[in-house]
Amino acid sequence: MLRQVGENEGKDFSAKGRFIQAIAHPTRIRILELLKDGELCVCDIFEELNVEQANTSQHLAILKKQDILQSRKEGLRVIYSIKYPEIIDILKTADNLLLQQAKDTMSTFNTD
Template sequence: MQVPLYQAKAEFFRMLGHPARIRILELLQHGPVPVRDLLADIEIEPSSLSQQLAVLRRAGIVVSIREGSTVKYALAGGDVAELLRSARRILTELLAGRNQLLAELQQTDIAPPQATAEVSTPARSAQGAV
């Protein structure tokens, strides 16, 4: 049975749905990075970084490159970098819209609540007449 495209997309975004994975991908946008540099920049435990890299590697999003005793990681293709740039543009637009709304709210004069006259109810009127 073939997986519907929308389900495959949802699984793809779920796979990306970890802050450490997004940070790894951001760091790899400009070329291969040694694992030791990823550790220094992300500040997570080595075992956790290894797990996150394994998830990305199994998904085919990153590749490992061995140079002597150094292991570097790189994006498997440029489309992931474009996806991250698109996400940044979308977030920027969303936040700009919120900032505009906030500015409008802050500029709007909020009228003080009107003093309400005490409304007499039939029970009060009857008591007052006694």
């Protein structure tokens, strides 16, 4: 309690905070990686991920709320796709960084 909110501090969660938070979950990352190759319906996504349909919907909703995904209906199905492809760049950069980290760890025999 008694949280001091200085004038230099953005309320609580910055837009960027919320945005990154939105992708900071393994299931959601996997969803994004599935969708990077094109659009998919919920039925395909949750079967591919092997998680409950309801849970998949929840994660999709989080991503959509952050305007990362878009959706359209096609009969009974709801088809999701990536709205801003830059999100894939972020994941790709993360991959590269992790790869580099792994290499560095190898080469220095740093067993932490």
